Amino acid sequence: MAQSTTNKAAASAHAANLPDIYRRLSADDLREALRKMHLIRRFEESAEESYMRGLIHGTMHLSIGQEASAVGICMPLSDADYITSTHRGHGHCIGKGAEVKKMLAEFFGKEDGYCRGRGGSMHIADVSKGNLGANGIVGGGIPIAVGAALSMKKQGKDSVVVSFFGDGANNEGAFHEALNMAAVWKLPVVFVCENNGYGMSTSTKRSTAVPNIADRASAYAMPGVIVDGNNFAEVAAASFEACDRARRGEGPTLIESKTYRIRGHSRSDRNRYRTKEEIESWQARDPIGIFEKELTDLGLITPEEIEKVRAEVEVEIAEGLEFAKASPSPSPSDVTRYVYTD
Amino acid sequence: MDANVRELSYAQAIQEAMAIAMEQDERVFLMGEDIGVYGGAFQVTGDLVHRFGEDRVMDTPISELGGAGVAVGAALTGMRPIFEFQFSDFATLAMEQIVNQAAKIRYMLGGNVSVPLVMRFPAGSGTGAAAQHSQSLEAWLAHVPGLKVVQPSTPHDAKGLLLAAVADPDPVMIFEHKLLYKMKGPVPEGYYTVPIGKAETRRQGRDLTIVATAIMVHKSLDAAAQLAEEGIDVEVIDLRSLRPMDTPAIIESVKKTSRLLCVYEGVKTLGIGAEVSAAIAESEAFDYLDAPVMRLGGAESPLPYNPDLEKAAVPQVPDIVAAARKLVRKEA
Incomplete structure (x- = not known):
C-alpha cells in the first residue's frame, strides 16, 4: 500500500493529538487499512465456516486477532517489495494486496486459485504482488527473505523484503543463521516476529530463554523493536521506520509484534494449554475495535463509513465464495504438471 | 585433438x-x-x-x-x-x-x-x-x-x-x-552444454551392460579392459543424470547384451541400482535377460577411516571383474 503525499489525514483532524503515523498516511490509506483488517477477519471466519460445512478439507491456521499486525507491517510496502509468510499467512497475503476470490479458490483447491489448487491454505502466494509465499515449515521463509534481499541489493533495486514468522520460529536455527547473514551483509530486510504467545501449545515462557524475542536482535547487531501487535498505529510506525532504514542501506531490523491468536493453532486444537479467561482478555483488546475507536475518536472516519466498509467486505467475501465454488477442479491427469518448468 | x-x-x-x-x-x-x-x-x-x-x-x-x-x-x-x-x-x-x-x-x-x-x-x-x-x-x-x-x-x-x-x-x-x-x-574451449537427462555410452560391448556413475565409470572401464583380455565384451554406460534418468539408453543396451550390472558408490540398498534394475524389470528388456540383474554398491556401513576398510566399503575394479565373470560365465 503506497503512502500518499497529498490529502494528509492530519489536515482534516485534530493535528495535535494525532500519532505521527497518521500524519504520514492519508485518510484513504487508513480506510483501506481498516478494510483489509475486516477482510482478513471475514476471510478467516468464512474459511472456518466453509470447513465446518465440509466445503473444504485439510487444515488451516487462522489469524483472527492478528489483523493489525499483518496490515500495519505491510503499510510501507509496494508491489516492488517482497514478503515471505507463514502457515498462518492469510492476513499477510491480504495485507500485501491479494484478491480474496483467488485466495478462496485456492482454499477450495480449484484451478482459479493463486496456486491452481496445488498449494492450499499453507502455500497461498500472489507473486505478482511480491508475496513469495506462505510456508508450511516453521522458519522456512526467513532465509529465503534474506536471499530476496540479497537479490535486491545485487540488482541495485530500492525494494525491501519483510519476513513474517511466529514466536515458534525464533527457536529454529534458520532464524539465527538468517539474521546473522542479513546483518553481516547489511541487507534490506525486516524480520517481523508475530509473537502470539504460543508455538502450537508451547508458550514462549516455556520455549524461549529471553523474555522478549526482540532481545535476540542484539546478538545480530540490529535494532530490536517491540510493538503492541494489536495496535495498528504502533505496528505501522515501526514498519515504516524499519523499511526506511532498510532502504537507506543501513541493514535489517527485528520487530517483535506482540499479539494473540484467538482461534486454536489449527483444526485439531482443543485449547488445553490456555484458559478461557486468557482468551477473553485478548478478545477485549480486539485490534479492529481498537483501530476503529481510534479513527473515530480522531475524527478520521465516521460510524457510517465504518458500516460501509463492513458492507463492502461482506460483498467481496460472498462473491469470492461463489467464485471459488464455481471454479473448476484441476484434472487428476495433471498431477505432475508444474513440477518442472516446461 | x-x-x-x-x-x-x-x-x-x-x-x-x-x-x-x-x-x-x-x-x-x-x-x-x-x-x-x-x-x-x-x-x-x-x-x-x-x-x-x-x-x-x-x-x-x-x-x-x-x-x-x-x-x-x-x-x-x-x-x-x-x-x-x-x-x-x-x-x-x-x-x-x-x-x-x-x-x-x-x-x-x-x-x-x-x-x-x-x-x-x-x-x-x-x-x-x-x-x-x-x-x-x-x-x-x-x-x-x-x-x-x-x-x-x-x-x-x-x-x-x-x-x-x-x-x-x-x-x-x-x-x-x-x-x-x-x-x-x-x-x-568456450561455451557448450551437456544435456541433463542423457546417459553416455563410454564403451561398446556385446556380453554385458555395466551402468555406472561418477568414479565408478572409470573403474568399470578399467574392469572392461581386463575382461576384454578374457574375451568378455563389456558395454559401459555412464548414467550422468539420475533425475531425470535416461532409462531408454539402459533398456536398449540390455536388449543387446542381455546382462546388467549396476555399479555405484552410494549405499547399495534402496539406491541407484534398485532404480536401474527396476527400469529393466518393468520394460521389454526383461525378456532379453540371460542372467539375474546384479548391483555393486557401497557397504551397509558408515564410511570407515582405515584405508583398507575404506577401500572395502566401495566397489573396486576386482569386484567389478568378478561380478562380470559371474554374470557372463555363471562363475560362482
Missing part, C-alpha cells in the same frame, strides 16, 4: 564453466564456505574471487541451512546462484531448504515461479576423511521430484553439465566426485 580442445582437470573444467557463466550473465554468482580467497576446500573456485570480486564469489558464514535458503530466495527473485557445499555430507544440514523449499516452491505455487538454482556437492570416499566427509548422498536428492540430479564423470561433462545447469530454470544438484577433481581430460 581439435585446436580448441585442451587437457584440463575436472576441477579446472568446473571453474572454467563458472567463469563463463558469470561472464555471460550478470545474474550468476557463487556462494559457499571458503570459496573466496581460500579458493574452496578442493580449489574448485580457485582464483575466481580475484577475477570477479567478492560480490560474485561470496564467502558465507558456516550456515548451510541459511545459506541454502539465501540461494533459494535469490533464485526466486531474479538471480542465478551457484551454491557450493564444502562437502556433500553437509547437505544434511540444509535438507529443509533443498527438499521442502527449492524442490517444491514451483509446484506449490502452481507453476507461477521457477527456482533457477545450481548446487554443487563434492562427494564420495577415498580421501581418508571418514564417515562424515565421504558419503555419496545423490540418491537421496534424486528421490525428490522438483530437483534434477547429475553426476559428471569427466572434465568435459563437468563443464558441460554445469553450464546446462545454469541455463536450466529449475534447481539442479551436481554431485562431483572428489577423487575426480585432479583427473585430466579433453575439454573444449
Whole structure:
C-alpha cells in the first residue's frame, strides 16, 4: 500500500493529538487499512465456516486477532517489495494486496486459485504482488527473505523484503543463521516476529530463554523493536521506520509484534494449554475495535463509513465464495504438471 | 585433438564453466564456505574471487541451512546462484531448504515461479576423511521430484553439465566426485552444454551392460579392459543424470547384451541400482535377460577411516571383474 503525499489525514483532524503515523498516511490509506483488517477477519471466519460445512478439507491456521499486525507491517510496502509468510499467512497475503476470490479458490483447491489448487491454505502466494509465499515449515521463509534481499541489493533495486514468522520460529536455527547473514551483509530486510504467545501449545515462557524475542536482535547487531501487535498505529510506525532504514542501506531490523491468536493453532486444537479467561482478555483488546475507536475518536472516519466498509467486505467475501465454488477442479491427469518448468 | 580442445582437470573444467557463466550473465554468482580467497576446500573456485570480486564469489558464514535458503530466495527473485557445499555430507544440514523449499516452491505455487538454482556437492570416499566427509548422498536428492540430479564423470561433462545447469530454470544438484577433481581430460574451449537427462555410452560391448556413475565409470572401464583380455565384451554406460534418468539408453543396451550390472558408490540398498534394475524389470528388456540383474554398491556401513576398510566399503575394479565373470560365465 503506497503512502500518499497529498490529502494528509492530519489536515482534516485534530493535528495535535494525532500519532505521527497518521500524519504520514492519508485518510484513504487508513480506510483501506481498516478494510483489509475486516477482510482478513471475514476471510478467516468464512474459511472456518466453509470447513465446518465440509466445503473444504485439510487444515488451516487462522489469524483472527492478528489483523493489525499483518496490515500495519505491510503499510510501507509496494508491489516492488517482497514478503515471505507463514502457515498462518492469510492476513499477510491480504495485507500485501491479494484478491480474496483467488485466495478462496485456492482454499477450495480449484484451478482459479493463486496456486491452481496445488498449494492450499499453507502455500497461498500472489507473486505478482511480491508475496513469495506462505510456508508450511516453521522458519522456512526467513532465509529465503534474506536471499530476496540479497537479490535486491545485487540488482541495485530500492525494494525491501519483510519476513513474517511466529514466536515458534525464533527457536529454529534458520532464524539465527538468517539474521546473522542479513546483518553481516547489511541487507534490506525486516524480520517481523508475530509473537502470539504460543508455538502450537508451547508458550514462549516455556520455549524461549529471553523474555522478549526482540532481545535476540542484539546478538545480530540490529535494532530490536517491540510493538503492541494489536495496535495498528504502533505496528505501522515501526514498519515504516524499519523499511526506511532498510532502504537507506543501513541493514535489517527485528520487530517483535506482540499479539494473540484467538482461534486454536489449527483444526485439531482443543485449547488445553490456555484458559478461557486468557482468551477473553485478548478478545477485549480486539485490534479492529481498537483501530476503529481510534479513527473515530480522531475524527478520521465516521460510524457510517465504518458500516460501509463492513458492507463492502461482506460483498467481496460472498462473491469470492461463489467464485471459488464455481471454479473448476484441476484434472487428476495433471498431477505432475508444474513440477518442472516446461 | 581439435585446436580448441585442451587437457584440463575436472576441477579446472568446473571453474572454467563458472567463469563463463558469470561472464555471460550478470545474474550468476557463487556462494559457499571458503570459496573466496581460500579458493574452496578442493580449489574448485580457485582464483575466481580475484577475477570477479567478492560480490560474485561470496564467502558465507558456516550456515548451510541459511545459506541454502539465501540461494533459494535469490533464485526466486531474479538471480542465478551457484551454491557450493564444502562437502556433500553437509547437505544434511540444509535438507529443509533443498527438499521442502527449492524442490517444491514451483509446484506449490502452481507453476507461477521457477527456482533457477545450481548446487554443487563434492562427494564420495577415498580421501581418508571418514564417515562424515565421504558419503555419496545423490540418491537421496534424486528421490525428490522438483530437483534434477547429475553426476559428471569427466572434465568435459563437468563443464558441460554445469553450464546446462545454469541455463536450466529449475534447481539442479551436481554431485562431483572428489577423487575426480585432479583427473585430466579433453575439454573444449568456450561455451557448450551437456544435456541433463542423457546417459553416455563410454564403451561398446556385446556380453554385458555395466551402468555406472561418477568414479565408478572409470573403474568399470578399467574392469572392461581386463575382461576384454578374457574375451568378455563389456558395454559401459555412464548414467550422468539420475533425475531425470535416461532409462531408454539402459533398456536398449540390455536388449543387446542381455546382462546388467549396476555399479555405484552410494549405499547399495534402496539406491541407484534398485532404480536401474527396476527400469529393466518393468520394460521389454526383461525378456532379453540371460542372467539375474546384479548391483555393486557401497557397504551397509558408515564410511570407515582405515584405508583398507575404506577401500572395502566401495566397489573396486576386482569386484567389478568378478561380478562380470559371474554374470557372463555363471562363475560362482
